[in-house]
Amino acid sequence: MPHQPLEPTVRRRRLGQTLKKLRTGAGMTLEDAAAAMQWKVPKLSKIENARQQIRPAEVTALLRAYRVTDPEVFTALENLARDAGKKGWWQTYSGVVSPAYADYISLEDDAERICEWAPLAIPGLLQTAAYARETMTATGESRTAQEITALAEVRQSRQAVLTRPGHPLQLWAIIHEAALHTRFEVRPATMREQLRRLLDASELPNVTVQIMPLDSTAHPGLFGGFGLVSFPGPTPDVVLLENLNGATYVEGDGAQPFASAVERIRAAALSVEDALARIAQLEEGHRK
Incomplete structure (x- = not known):
């Protein structure tokens, strides 16, 4: 049986949440807004x-109808509506890319900025x-x-x-130092090459890498890793949480505690500066 196209549903959720926030900000009920559009209430409810x-x-x-005047808001939300059903390059890999993963790739594609706390592994955007x-x-x-090769x-x-x-996407990655000490027995050079990749990527003006040292003070990241994804315009942040079962998302107001935790x-x-020096020191150690 052929694979069904993957729908980027996260885009629709972001759009619906933003439209609802603008409606309530304008002091309008669902009934008020539907009447202004000459729609039935269920249509607007389904959109939101x-x-x-x-x-x-x-x-x-x-x-x-919501008395929005900011042209950037118009542009951002019109583009989001236009792209809500758009299929991306990742659809070619629909046999191995799960719907949740496809959703996340579409978020990356739309994002203006991602702040990622990676306590266990190098962030995917920086991996060799x-x-x-x-x-x-x-x-x-x-x-x-074959699936591993495709996913790589x-x-x-x-x-x-x-x-x-x-x-270009603005990426700020905070990586725990423990992730820099992973050993690869089959291909020992893997970690050295990965450390070099981190140094090279840090030269991009839109990429910032910090390292959480092994002897750090306590901080909110002790509860686990996450990615905070931010977008242009008024659409809310989305937080990605990953585990062996896949990915889950925290959206809307639920993302705010993660924004505070990042700081x-x-x-x-x-x-x-000290992080890059630490990475360079570890990379040099792999050469000996």
């Missing part, structure tokens, strides 16, 4: 709850192909060699957002 798509022209009309294959082989017990290709393709023309985690980590 991401169960129905909305055309860009309808977004424009809604924003006018060899590191990706080795770690996925170790953790993906039910994956075939996906991880490498995702990194194009860091060098996309005009508006405290940054403060507990080494400065950027």
Whole structure:
């Protein structure tokens, strides 16, 4: 049976949440807004709850009904409505990319900034192909060699957002020092190459890498890793939480505690200068 296209539903949720926030900010009930649009109430309710798509022209009309005047808001939400059903390059890998993973790649594609706290492994946007294959082989017990290779290709393709023309993704990664000491017995050079990759990526003006030292003070990151994804315009942040069962998302107001936690985690980590010196020291140690 052919695979069904993967729907980027996170985009619709972001759009629906933002439209609902603008409606309530305008002091309008669902009934008020539906009447202004000459819609039935269930239609607007389904749009706000991401169960129905909305055309860009309808977004424009809604924003006018909500008395929005900021042109950047119009542009951001019209583009989000236009892209809500767009299929990305990752659809080519639908046989190995789960719907939740596809959702996250679409978030990366839309994002303006990502702050990632990585206590156990190097963030995917900074991984070498060899590191990706080795770690996925170790953790993906039910994956075939061909699937691992495909997923490693996906991880490498995702990194194009860091060098996309005009508006490269701003990435701030805080990595626990323990993640820099992983041993790879089959291919020992993997970690050295990965450390070099971190140093090279740090030379990009839109990439910042910090290291959480082994002897750090206590901080909110002790509760586990996460990625805080931020977007242009008024759409809310989204937080990614990962584990062996896949990915889950924290959206809307639930993302705010993570934004606060990021600042405290940054403060507990080494400065950027000291972090790069630590990475370079470890990379040099692998050469001996």
